[in-house]
Structures are given as structure tokens and as C-alpha cells.
Amino acid sequence: MEKGKGRKRFLFFCVAPAVLLFTVFMVIPSLNVFRMSLFRRSAYSPTEEFVGLENFTKLFGDANFIRSIQNTILLIVVVTIVTFGFALVFAGILTREKIKGQNFFRVIFYVPNILSVVVISAIFSAIYDTNNGILNSLLSLFSPEKVAILWKGEGMVMTSLIIAMVWQAIGYYMVMYMASMSSVPESVYESANLDGAGRVTQFFRITLPLIWTNIRTTLTFFIISTINMAFLFVKAMTNGNPNGASEVALSYMYKQAYTNSSYGYGMAIGALVFLFSFALSAVVNKVTERDALEF
Template identity: 40%
Template sequence: MNTRRKLFIAACLLPGLLLFSLFKVYPTIQIFHKSLYLWTGLGDKPKFVGLGNFKDMFRDDTFLLALRNTGFLMLIIPVLTLLIALINASILTKSKLKERSFYRTVFFFPSILSFVVIAILWSFIYHPTMGFLNSGLEAVGLGDWALPWLGDQRTVLWALAVTLIWQAAGYYMVMYMAGIDAISPELYEAAELDGATKLQQFRRITVPMLWEIIRVTIIFSINGVLSISFIIVSIMTAGGPDRHSEVVMTYLYGQAFTNSNFGYAMAIGVFIFIVSMLLALLSNKLTERGTE
């Protein structure tokens, strides 16, 4: 490659690299740096406390509760979301339903809605007196099951989980459908000739052939819970009742912009970043066997 060509490529890449460094790399470095300080973000001089913010984090009962809630959502949502998406993708791709295009549109539609719209919609569904869910239960004679779903400590996380699963399942379904369409039909034909049932074909052909896509969607889903749950929780419950729906991202936001405790908030941000990276590496390692 001649020098002129190298200079041209460098000139094309330089603006993008500068913008990426300015808006991504530099702020990330600053977050790691400021997490070592006690700082209100209001113009006062930051006070160096070393790892003090991180020590306080694990003595903070509210943070530990938010961490537990986030862990629950990160455990439940990816498993159920990807399972539902995979089953729906397999059915809609392999079945002979005339309404397949309609169902594809219906299942994918929540993925194109704004998170704010989704949060408001499900807030109305869960409303204790006017909500569709409680009204439906009463209509079929199950009024005793009607609950204040977002106001009960026992049900609030499950209610939020259903909302997040409903929003994301269609998105991953489309990814799986694209992968299934790429699988050779001859594999399924040969399996049918050998007497394999639809369930056996799903287990022995569909899942193994989609394994690389599944691995990617696991990482996407885990990290998506962190970002999306912030919006959903902020609008639907604001962390209530009694902090039982608080997640680490809403707690971080509250520490920074409500309590003006930016140093502590950045320490939480660093913790989230490290945990996200570790979870991505762990999920990639645990699912690596399927590619051998």
C-alpha cells in the first residue's frame, strides 16, 4: 500500500476517531478518575477518597437492594425473553399458518415503540382500579386475584419483567427467524424421513444451527436489561414501593442528580461497567462449548 493511499485512509478515519475519543473514551476515563473523589458536581473542589466510594457502596443497604433487584431482572428476563423469541420464531418460520405475516408484525410491533410509550401503556394495564388486567380478572370471576401489581412488593418486579419481556421478545424473534431461514431445508426433510418429531427437529437442528446467534443475543439481552430497566422503572414505579423496584441505574441517577453525589454515582457507574464486562465474558465462556 503506497503512502498516498495510507494518508487518504488515515484522513478518512481521523474525524471519526477524534469524535469517538472525545465523546466516548475521554468521558469513560473521567468516570473512572472521578469515582475516586468525593464530589458534588456543583463547582466545588473534588476531595480524593481513593476507594472510599466503593467501600461505601457495599455498606449502602439501598444500593444492595437495587443490586439484588437488578440481578433478579437480569436472571429472569433474558431466559424468558430468548426462550419465547426462539419458540415463536420456530413456529412462525416452520408452520404453514396463512397469518404468519400478521403474527410477525404483531410480535415485532412492541420493539419499535418508544420505551416511554411502553411504560405508560403498561402502567395503565396494571392500574389497580381502571387497569385492563384487574378488570379482566374480575370479568372472568377471578376478582380475588386482582392486585395493585406495581404497588405490591411481592409482584412489582414480576410486573416489570413482563413489560420488558413483551418489549424485547419480538426483536430477538426477528433475529432468530433470519437465522432459521438460512438453515438448509434439506436438514429438516432428512429428519422427517428418519421419523424425527417437530420437537426433536427443534432440539437437534434449529437450536444447534442457531447457536452463534443465540450466544450474541444472550449478551445483548443481559446488557439491555441494565439500560432499558432504567426508563421503565423511572416511569412506572420510580423505584417503589419502598425501593423494592429500585435498580442500579435508577439509584445511580438519583445519587447524581437528586443528591448531587456525583463521585459516588460514578463509582456505581464503574461497578456497573465492570460487572457488565464480566457477565459478557462469562456468558460467552459458558456458551462456548456449543460451538465446538
Template identity: 60%
Template sequence: MKRNHSKRKKSNLRFIILCTAPALLAYIVFMIVPTINVFRMSLFKWSGFSANKQFVGLDNFKILLDDQNFIRAFQNTVLLLVVVTSVTIVLALLLAAIMSTSRAKGKNLYRFIIFIPNILSVVVIAAIFSAIYDQEHGLLNGLLNLLHLSSWKHMWLGDQKIIIFSVAAAMVWQSVGYYMVMYTSSIANVPDSLYESAALDGATQSKQFFSITLPLIWQNIRSSLTFYIISSINLSFVLIKAMTGGGPDGASEVLLSYMYKQAYTNSSYGYGMAIGVVIFLFSFLLSLIVNQVTKRETLQY
């Protein structure tokens, strides 16, 4: 019996290894090895196209500290993460609460309409907002004219002071529907009996939301918050690349777009990889901080 049990365990182990090996191999080849290579190449001065590589140690990272363009790209990235994440998560929660408590007809249609931007290509979204922000024929300036608010008109993608906020609006519009659907699903799992008991005790809907709904779906919010912060770094790169190209005069540059420009446009591949290392460490550290700050006692229902 023991021998048969041992054979069965070995057979199960071989089956598990056989099933997981392809995925593990792909992860190592396409994730672990490139990540290690980024760290390695950040220690070299290399154009990316020649065979000559000069080992410079940490010199690339020392240059970063005095690079004003890198500092501005870092500031823009942090600003986008704070503004876009805060607005998206709060707006998604608000819409999810409204959709969950409202008894109006057509809720599914509203959910679908709000979710549509998430299924559009980011390049398409960039084109839509570029048209909206057009100074002469754009919808936004045209609407301001119609409302007799011509003094509010701007070059939305040409003003260095507001361009990053124009990009932030596009990012919020693209993402809010996805998280609304996610939170709506989480709220639907909260037992109705809790709301009924709270209503009998005289709790308003807003009180029920903050005392019942929010604590019970907090783990979902934590997970989505971490995921969205990291994905926003990638999303900002694509939108910036398609909408502004980092202009005007680098005012809308973010970390990934600046890394791409250094590595593949300015032929400073080693320097670009040093920026990539900073992005990796920044993302990892930010995830740890968010998880620690949002840690709460798990509630059961």
C-alpha cells in the same frame, strides 16, 4: 514497479485513515474520555455543582458495601437480567420456530404484530403498562374480575414483592418481537434438505429443532444473548424511571436508577460515579462469563 507499489500502499493507508479518523475521534471523545472520567470522579467526594472536590480514594466503594439500598438495587438488576433474558430468549426462539415451520396464512401479519412493541418508545410502553396495572381501572384487575379471580388482584405497581416482576413483564413484551425476527431470519438460512433428511429418519419437529435448528443458529443466539443482557441494564432504567420512579420505598430500584438518584438528585456525584464503575465492571464481567459459558463448537452446513 516497487516504488509505484509503495506509493499505492501509502495512498491506500492515507485513505483508510481519513475515512476512519472521524469515527475514531468521536468514539474517543464520547466514549473513552467519559469512561475514564467516571473512574476518576469515583475517587472524589463531590456534589457535582460546587468547585470543591475532596479526594477520598476508595472510600466511596467501601460505603457501597454497607449501603443496603445499593445492595437491593443490585439484587433487582440481577433478578431482572435472569428472569427477563431467560423468558425473552426462550419465547423468541419458540415464536421463531412456530413462524418458520407453520404453513398458516398471515404469518407476516403475526410477525408484524409481535414486532410492534419494539418500535414503540419505552416511555409509551411504560404508560401502557401503568394503565394495565392500574389498581382500580386497569385491564389486568378488570380481567381477573371478569374471570371471577378477584383474590388474585394486586396493586401491581404498589406491592414490594411483585413490582419488579411487573416491570419484567413490560421488558419482555417490548423485546421479544425483535429477537423473534432475528431468530426467524437465522432459521430461514438453515437448508431445507437437513429437515427433509431428518423427517425421513422419523425425527419429530421438536427433535429437529433441538438437533438441527438450535445447534446451527447457536452463534446468533450467543451474540444476541450478550447484546440483550447489556441492553437490559439500560432498558430497565428507563422503564423504572417512567413507571415507578424506584418505588415503593426503593423496592423497584435498579443500579442505573440508583446511580442517577445519587449523582443528580442527592448531590453525591462522586458516589454516583462509584456506582457507575461497578455497573461498568459488572457488565464487562457478565459479558465475559456469558461468552465463556455459551461457547460451543461452530457447526458448518
């Protein structure tokens, strides 16, 4: 009996610090966001006025907010599909094919992930520079006239952000999938070869189903993290310019809360983004649910 009580006491003291920190730094601030969304106040003013759901009703008539949500959804969809597509293909090639210097390619692909968003944004800003950027300079080699495409202009800015975000994320997920693919027994592929299955068929019929649990977990994590990463890239590369064309939900929330002195309105945006993230996680988990396969 004493041994059982001692074990429970030990587990309590192990878990209590983590629960306390999570409550203080995650639960309470999250609840406070919802509370502040019901008030009208500025970011640095102690005075506040209760307005109920006024901030939320105002959101759905705000064209700039709707545009920022559309940009956020665009980034989530396109960046996720492109990143996971390339990561899985590269992982499959480096795992199954006999390529010299596999460890070298792992390091090269993983390097962007260890760079800060500010550094990556500076690199791509230099690449996209209209007058002296590498991209326009390369295109000018194949054109009779000097190419001066506005890569961060209103028509191209979202594409430019997508390229930067994909470049930053591919390596991390490629390495994760390489680890999962390496655990698939070679005998499974040998049996498939005897049955006449080609590399592509093996990839879709064997590799993907057997590592699906890992794909599902990383997919949910990546989609939610993309919402945060979009804010960081926008803040560092474009600040929502030009004319709000690259504004995303969190960058618009930041501007409303701390630049336009509409703190309550900004918190309403934050609360809506929180609910959107939670709902999106639930949908992705449900849609990607599959029976676990064993080998």
C-alpha cells in the same frame, strides 16, 4: 509503492473520524467516571475532595445499593430467559409451520420494539392501575368481588416490570431468529424426517445448533442492554417505588448523583456497574462458546 501509501492514507481518513468520536464520547467519559468516583463532591459544585476508595467501601455497606444490584441481576436473568425462550419458540413456529399471515404476525410482534419506553410504560401503567386497570377488570369478571391487586405494589412490582420488558423485546429477537432459521436448508430437515426425528427434536438438535452463533451474539448484546433498559423502565414506570422495591443499579446511581448531591458516590456505582457489565460479557462469551457448525 505510491498506490500502497494512497490506500493506507484513504483507510486512515475513513477510520479516523469514528475513532475520534468514540474516544471523545465513550473512552474519555468512561475514564472520567472512574476518576470522579475517587472524589467527594455534589453534581453541580466545582469543589471536590479526594477520598480515594472511600466511595467504593461505602457501597458494600449500603443495603439500598445491594438491593438494587439484586433487582438488576433478577431482571437480567429472568427477562433474558423468558424473552429468548419465547422468541426462539415463536420464530421456530412461524418459520417451520405453514401458518397463514406470517408477515402479519412478524409486524404485530415487532411493533412493541419501535415504541419508546415511555409509551410502553404508560400502556402498562394503565393496565396495572389498581382501580380502573384492564388487568384487574378482567380478573374481576371471574371473581365474585372486585379484584384490586396492587400490581405496582412492593410484592408485585418486579413481576410487573419483567412482563413489560419481555413484551417490549420479544418481537425484535423473534424476527432476527426467523431470518437465521430461514437460512437453514430444508434438505437438512428432510433428512431428519427420514430418520424419524420429530419437530421438537429437530428444533433442539438441528435448528438451535445451526443458529447458535447468532444466539450467542444477541444473548451478549441483550444482557448488557437489559441493564440500561431496566433503568429506563424503572424511571418511567415506578421511579424505584414503592420503598425502593423496584430500584435497579443505574436508577440508584442517578438518584445518588443528581438527587442526593452525592455525585462521587454515584460515579462509584457507575464504575462498578461498568466493571460488572464487562465481566458479565466475558463470562457469557466463555460459557456460550461452541464449535462453529456448517451446513
